[in-house]
Amino acid sequence: MSERRQRWLGVGLEVTVPLLALVLWGLLSAGSDTYYFPPLTDILSTFADTWLFERVGSDVVPSLERMGLGFAIAVVIAVTAGLLLGMSRRARIAAAPIVEFLRAIPPPALLPFAILVIGVGSSMKVFIIAFVCIWPILLNTIDGVRGIDPTLDDTTRVYGISSRDRIWRVMLPAATPQIFAGMRTSLSLALILMVISEMVASTNGIGYFVLQSQRTFAIPEMWSGILLLGILGYVLNGGFTLIERRLLRWHRGARASALG
């Protein structure tokens, strides 16, 4: 098989296989009378009834707000703290045991604590999302700042670059590839914690809806919620990748030229 044909076959397969999987699901579930696995067509029509756009305002928007706010708070705190810890070796040594412990706690274990101290409202969810998202970004930011090329560092010193410019125009851009890697991990954590926190204590939100549907045995509704969460995960990840590609064009270029 020629190189070119193989490539086209690859691209073709990449698109068709997921579609085939979907079709297969549709076929296998068609006429299904298993209570827990309703036909795909039922799920899709329920999906349209539920999420286009009846419950968008009541469940999707609150969920996304909590997630977005928690994530944003985490980014600000983690990048700031990461820059500071990245610059000071002694601060890093001092903070290490505390950071290691806090990030080793499985995040859901902190939910009861958050409920106890903050209550069951939205701020509890924002808190828990932010708390969990901090660690990957923080550790990556520290790595990014520490990994800055010594020659680049010498260059800023020789030219007497002010410490403000050093932080904003040298360290921060130099650390962005790692910061983004951390943010990507945190984004999926944010979605997970959003769902969990809404399942444990909430009166609205996608997580609440899905669990409530299961409890009331509204099975197609439950599946439509699962589907929505899947789509949400996919879209968030894809959107983030697009932003990352755009902002880090220099990074890929520099790396490609260093390898070539």
Place this chain on the structure above:
Amino acid sequence: MLKVEHLAKTYGEGDRAVQAIGDLTFEVNEKEFVCIVGPSGCGKTTLLKCMSGLLAPTGGEVRLHGELVDGPPEQMALVFQEYSRSLFPWMTIRQNVAFPLRRKRLDKGAAAKLVEEAVESVGLSGSVDRYPWELSGGMQQRVAIARALAYQPEILLMDEPFASVDAQTRADLEDLVLDLRGKYGVTIVFVTHDIDESVYLGDRIVVLTPAPTHVQEICEVGLPEPRDQVDTKELPEFARLRAHVYRSIKRRQSAAEEAVNA
């Protein structure tokens, strides 16, 4: 202008101490082009880092215009060997060259003019809005030189700047530096391990011994100006000088005394 006196640098402490620089004394005069040449691993980069105030010496001192150098002085610029790592990959050529000027608090027009001139003088006017990694190695080093020149230093230190470019590019860059030296009237200290390069470029050559480094000898280069890659290198004096420096490096420390009156 720049005085290096009894400079010494030891890395580490106690049993594991490594003496990189033993005892170095020499002087660089105003508008002079001094080449520092020595065998590989003789602490050339350490010397340059001490001279630029990036590294604190463990003995002796460096003085610029009589003032002790204890941090990078404002009148000094440095061009590194690793051009790809000393340029900021997230900045365009223009931003890279303009970045050090922020310290000088010039108004926008003046800074833009300096950048423009410097980029033009290294022949990169067409590429100002490209990124360093889009350029070849030789062109990246031109950007680093332009950045140093736009900064308008009195003294320019260069650390084996052309060691990682191909031979033809290297000859072009050597001539470029000689040309710019006349144009900008800057004092240059040029570290290299290439004897030909040191003879071709320098007014004087400081020959170093292997570590712990001392000055083996200092020789005057009396070659006529302007230098030319073909004509200058054809001169009998050029051949004599490079043979002399070559032997001087080979002879090493043991015969240091004989070599003083070259």
Place this chain on the structure above:
Amino acid sequence: MARRAIPDWALPWLSVAAVLVLFELLPRIGVLPREHFPPISQTLDTLAQQAGESKFWDAVGNTLQGWALGLGIAAALAIPLGIVIGSSRLLYRAMRGLIEFLRPIPSVALIPLAILVYGTGLQSKVFLAAFASFWQVLVATLYGVQDVDPVATDTARSFGFSRVQRLFRVTLPSAVPYVATGLRIASAVSLILTVTAELVIGSAGLGRSINLARSGGNEELMYALIVATGVLGLVLNTVFVKVERRVLHWHPSQRREAAAR
């Protein structure tokens, strides 16, 4: 460098001590509300008492069981699958779209389904933990198999190694570091999902105990159990890092880390 008043080795101890003192004093002087924040000494005291109770160790055991089974099943499925998919370019292309679509789906979305199908016991917990860890290990294995140095493969080919020999002599050893890292992350993920299941579904384990302690108004116990869960996470992570270092001491990524220490 000038001598410091506080040597480096004392810094971590000092910061831990400072945090402990802070969480002892702030509740006592009333800066933190006493009803929500018992002084840390009481929490630690409760933790010490718990260490003597079999109920506590049952919960720890339940959690560990969920974690181990989830991780084990994920690894047993994902590593062979990753090797098979990763060693054929065409198969890799065919599966990539599907994997990229399924991977970002938050595993917790499947909690209701798990309850329906497996009930509220161990099975649900293991299903969720295995599902979530599976993707970590699969993707890491795929990367590892794909990232084999082509020079190494060509060398092996020029020496006349067969396809199977190349797999065992070249591909797998090169992929091991990736798989090891994938397993370490999967271990954390498995623990998270285990605790989540205990908390949300109510399967026996630390997660449920924490929630019960809260709803029962026993704050000291809740904090003690959270600390215990954190310690568990820390221990598991440390073990994985240590094993990874030992197994992979030859790998460049470990060398750099070792040099930095």
